[in-house]
Amino acid sequence: MIIGLTGSIASGKSTVSSMLADRGFPIVDADLVARKVVEKGEPTLQMIVETFGEEVLLPDGKLDRPKLGTIIFNDPSKRKMLNDIMHPAIRAEMLRQRDEYLSNGAKTVIMDIPLLFESRLQHYVEKILVVSVTEEVQLKRLMQRNQLSEEEALSRIRSQLPVSEKEKGADAVIYNNGSLEETEQQLEKILAFWNIEK
Ligand SMILES: CC(C)(COP(=O)(O)OP(=O)(O)OC[C@H]1O[C@@H](n2cnc3c(N)ncnc32)[C@H](O)[C@@H]1O)[C@@H](O)C(=O)NCCC(=O)NCCS
Numbered sequence: 001m002i003i004g005l006t007g008s009i010a011s012g013k014s015t016v017s018s019m020l021a022d023r024g025f026p027i028v029d030a031d032l033v034a035r036k037v038v039e040k041g042e043p044t045l046q047m048i049v050e051t052f053g054e055e056v057l058l059p060d061g062k063l064d065r066p067k068l069g070t071i072i073f074n075d076p077s078k079r080k081m082l083n084d085i086m087h088p089a090i091r092a093e094m095l096r097q098r099d100e101y102l103s104n105g106a107k108t109v110i111m112d113i114p115l116l117f118e119s120r121l122q123h124y125v126e127k128i129l130v131v132s133v134t135e136e137v138q139l140k141r142l143m144q145r146n147q148l149s150e151e152e153a154l155s156r157i158r159s160q161l162p163v164s165e166k167e168k169g170a171d172a173v174i175y176n177n178g179s180l181e182e183t184e185q186q187l188e189k190i191l192a193f194w195n196i197e198k
């Protein structure tokens with residue numbers, strides 16, 4: 001079974017994903033893959049520099065992530081340009097990792113994909129688990145985790161579909177507004193209900 005794990009920025013996907021990893025499920029993490037495809041020497045990084053200029057590189061030649069983030073989260077046309085460069089490479093590497101797990105005998109693979117709905121990737125997965133939070137909790141956690149002002153955090157939140165829209169396309173929803181224990185209990189119930197094999 002291929003499970004798509006999604007939600008909005010700072011809703012708690014990584015938190016739920018690490019709970020699943022603790023239970024022994026293999027995880028394909030789009031955010032990690034997105035970092036891998038822009039490592040020094042990767043053709044995707046070269047394409048980013050050709051499009052956005054040398055100023056998105058740090059002195060050591062690595063990608064300046066906060067700088068590129070400020071550019072793309074404040075300008076939808078720049079965001080589209082970056083997505084067009086990066087998403088094909090991210091997708092290819094995610095499918096490669098999924099297939100590797102399956103060929104090594106995994107019965108279930110979790111694909112943690114923040115932009116599952118925005119990029120219309122629903123057909124790659126058999127069940128969709130959405131991690132949801134209220135806007136208030138989301139804003140607070142995002143500002144705290146990334147040390148962002150309210151305005152910066154809101155521009156990131158607005159660059160994605162509202163989580164309420166994502167809930168409509170879910171097979172199950174975890175409400176991550178409370179304690180980690182409450183989130184874990186909801187996850188346990190869903191796994192039992194879906195009767196998932198490792
Ligand atoms: C712009 C970048 C360099 C900023 O890096 P930074 O370290 O600050 O953020 P990080 O990669 O940890 O992403 C944090 C979250 O931002 C959101 N996000 C990232 N990219 C996008 C995007 N293009 N559109 C909407 N939301 C996005 C996701 O919820 C993600 O989980 C980075 O987010 C990036 O490379 N984005 C493009 C690739 C992409 O679309 N990644 C999303 C998963 S496929």
Ligand SMILES: Nc1ncnc2c1ncn2[C@@H]1O[C@H](COP(=O)(O)OP(=O)(O)OP(=O)(O)O)[C@@H](O)[C@H]1O
Binds near residue numbers: 114176183
């Ligand atoms: N139930 C919770 N109680 C308190 N803090 C939480 C809870 N769940 C997550 N957090 C915190 O909220 C922040 C966002 O969670 P997390 O990083 O898991 O979100 P995410 O959906 O993976 O984010 P992104 O889309 O940016 O990758 C983190 O700092 C995390 O430690």
